[in-house]
Amino acid sequence: MILGTLTMVTMLYAMTVTIANVSLPQMQGSLSAxxxxIALVVTFNIIATAVATPMTGWLAARFSRRAILVWGVIGFTCASLACGLATSLEGLVLFRILQGAFGAPLVPLSQAIVMDSYPREKQASAMAVFGMGVVVGPVLAPTVGGYLSELYNWRWVFFMIVPCGLVALAGVIVYIQDRSRAGASHLDWTGFLTLSVFIASFQFMLDQGERMDWFDSGTILMCAALASLALYVFIAHSVTADRPFLNPKLLTDRNYTLGLLIVFVFGMLNFTPTTLLPPLMQGVRGYPDSIIGLVLGARGVGTLGGFFLMFWANKFDPRFLLITGFACQGVAGWTMAHFSVDMTTWGVLWTSCLQGFGVGVIWVPLTLVTFATLDKRHTAEATAIFHLVRNFGSSIFISLSIALALHSARESYANLTVNASPLNEALSMQGGLFRTWSLDSVGALAGLSREMGRQALMIGYLNAFMLFAITSFAVIPLVLMVRVVRR
Incomplete structure (x- = not known):
C-alpha cells in the first residue's frame, strides 16, 4: 500500500508536466495571450520546481517526510484547482508557480521512502513499479486532457487532477507514517536566494526578450544585470562558505561533472517538442485538442517503450545507450524540421513516439554513469543538483525555441510580403478556376495575408526543430568522454 500510494503521488506530479501543453492554444485564445x-505557463512551472527541489532535504529534516508529503499534496491539489479557476494569464502563471513549488518535493521524497521501505534485494523491483508512475502520468494526462478540453474547455485539464490529488492525499494520511525529524537542520539561505534570483531573472529575460526587443528594453537590461549580479554572488559565496547551498567540490568528480552537462542538454530536449507541437498543429493545420492529446500521449508511449527496454538492455555499455537515445531524439527533430504545412497526423505521431523513446532510453544509463564514481555520502545533495540542472535546461531551451520560432516567423513574413505586389507576375498569371490569390479587394488581401502568416509561422517552427536536432547530435561527443565503471 505504501508503494501504491507513493506511485500515485508520483503520477500525480508527472501528469502536470505535460497536461497543460495540450490546451496551450485554447488557453492562448481564452486569455488573449x-x-x-502562453509559454510562461510551462516555463515558470518548471522553474518553480527547479528552485524548490533542492530544499526537499532541509524541509524533510525540519518537518518530517510525512508532513511535507501531506502539505505538498494539499498545496498541489489546491493550486491545480486554482489554475482551472484562473481568469487572467497573470493568475494562471502564479498558480502554476505554486503548483510547481508544492509538487517539487513529492517525487524525491516518495523515491526516498520507497527505497527505505524495502530490503536491498527487493529495491530494484519496487523502483520498477514506482517508475511506472513517472512514465504512465505523461501518457494518460494529455490524452484524457485533450478530450476533456475539446468537450468542455481548457480548465478541465486542471480540474481532472483534483480527484486524483484527493485519492493520493487519503493514501498518504493513512499509510505514510514517517514522522522522524532531524531537528535544527542547516540551509544556506544566501546561496538559495541568490540562485533563485538568478534563475528567475534569467528566465524572464529569455521569455520576454523577443517581445521587448531584447537589450533595447530597460526591463531586459535590468533583468540581465540582476541575473549577472546574483550569479556572481552565488558563485563567490559557494566557493568561500563552509556549508554552501550547492557544494562546488562535487564538480571534482569527472563523471558527475560530465553527467551534469549531459543532463542539462537532456533537460533542454525533454519537453521542448511537447511545447512547440500543440500551437504548431492548431495554428498551422487546425487540429482539435483531442488529436493533439493523442500526439503528446504517443510521446509517453515511446518513453514507456524505452523504459521497458532498460529491463534487459542495462547489460550494454551505458555510453552506447546514451548515444542511441540522443540519436533517436536527433532523428526525430530532423524529421520534424522537414515537415510541411500539409503534415500528416501519422508523421507527427511517429516522430513524437521516437523522441519519447529516446527520453526513455537515456534516463537510466545517464543516472547510472553520473553517480557511478561519486562518494555515497554526497548522493542526496548531488541528486538535488542533478534535478535542478535538468529542470533549468528545460525552461531555458523552451524559451529559446519559442523566441527563435517567433523571430524567424516575423522575418519570413516580412520577406514574403515583398511578393504581394502588382509587379509580381505570378499573381496576375492565375486564371479561371485557379485564381486563388488576388490584390483586388480587402477580403482577398486579408486571405493572402493569413496564408503568408501561416507559411511564415511554419518556417519559424521548422527552424526551432532544426535547433533541437542539432543540439541532440552535438551532445554525443560528451558521452564518449564518460568513464564506465566495470563490475
Missing part, C-alpha cells in the same frame, strides 16, 4: 506569453 501571444505565443511567447
Amino acid at each position: 501571444t505565443t511567447d506569453q
Whole structure:
C-alpha cells in the first residue's frame, strides 16, 4: 500500500508536466495571450520546481517526510484547482508557480521512502513499479486532457487532477507514517536566494526578450544585470562558505561533472517538442485538442517503450545507450524540421513516439554513469543538483525555441510580403478556376495575408526543430568522454 500510494503521488506530479501543453492554444485564445506569453505557463512551472527541489532535504529534516508529503499534496491539489479557476494569464502563471513549488518535493521524497521501505534485494523491483508512475502520468494526462478540453474547455485539464490529488492525499494520511525529524537542520539561505534570483531573472529575460526587443528594453537590461549580479554572488559565496547551498567540490568528480552537462542538454530536449507541437498543429493545420492529446500521449508511449527496454538492455555499455537515445531524439527533430504545412497526423505521431523513446532510453544509463564514481555520502545533495540542472535546461531551451520560432516567423513574413505586389507576375498569371490569390479587394488581401502568416509561422517552427536536432547530435561527443565503471 505504501508503494501504491507513493506511485500515485508520483503520477500525480508527472501528469502536470505535460497536461497543460495540450490546451496551450485554447488557453492562448481564452486569455488573449501571444505565443511567447502562453509559454510562461510551462516555463515558470518548471522553474518553480527547479528552485524548490533542492530544499526537499532541509524541509524533510525540519518537518518530517510525512508532513511535507501531506502539505505538498494539499498545496498541489489546491493550486491545480486554482489554475482551472484562473481568469487572467497573470493568475494562471502564479498558480502554476505554486503548483510547481508544492509538487517539487513529492517525487524525491516518495523515491526516498520507497527505497527505505524495502530490503536491498527487493529495491530494484519496487523502483520498477514506482517508475511506472513517472512514465504512465505523461501518457494518460494529455490524452484524457485533450478530450476533456475539446468537450468542455481548457480548465478541465486542471480540474481532472483534483480527484486524483484527493485519492493520493487519503493514501498518504493513512499509510505514510514517517514522522522522524532531524531537528535544527542547516540551509544556506544566501546561496538559495541568490540562485533563485538568478534563475528567475534569467528566465524572464529569455521569455520576454523577443517581445521587448531584447537589450533595447530597460526591463531586459535590468533583468540581465540582476541575473549577472546574483550569479556572481552565488558563485563567490559557494566557493568561500563552509556549508554552501550547492557544494562546488562535487564538480571534482569527472563523471558527475560530465553527467551534469549531459543532463542539462537532456533537460533542454525533454519537453521542448511537447511545447512547440500543440500551437504548431492548431495554428498551422487546425487540429482539435483531442488529436493533439493523442500526439503528446504517443510521446509517453515511446518513453514507456524505452523504459521497458532498460529491463534487459542495462547489460550494454551505458555510453552506447546514451548515444542511441540522443540519436533517436536527433532523428526525430530532423524529421520534424522537414515537415510541411500539409503534415500528416501519422508523421507527427511517429516522430513524437521516437523522441519519447529516446527520453526513455537515456534516463537510466545517464543516472547510472553520473553517480557511478561519486562518494555515497554526497548522493542526496548531488541528486538535488542533478534535478535542478535538468529542470533549468528545460525552461531555458523552451524559451529559446519559442523566441527563435517567433523571430524567424516575423522575418519570413516580412520577406514574403515583398511578393504581394502588382509587379509580381505570378499573381496576375492565375486564371479561371485557379485564381486563388488576388490584390483586388480587402477580403482577398486579408486571405493572402493569413496564408503568408501561416507559411511564415511554419518556417519559424521548422527552424526551432532544426535547433533541437542539432543540439541532440552535438551532445554525443560528451558521452564518449564518460568513464564506465566495470563490475
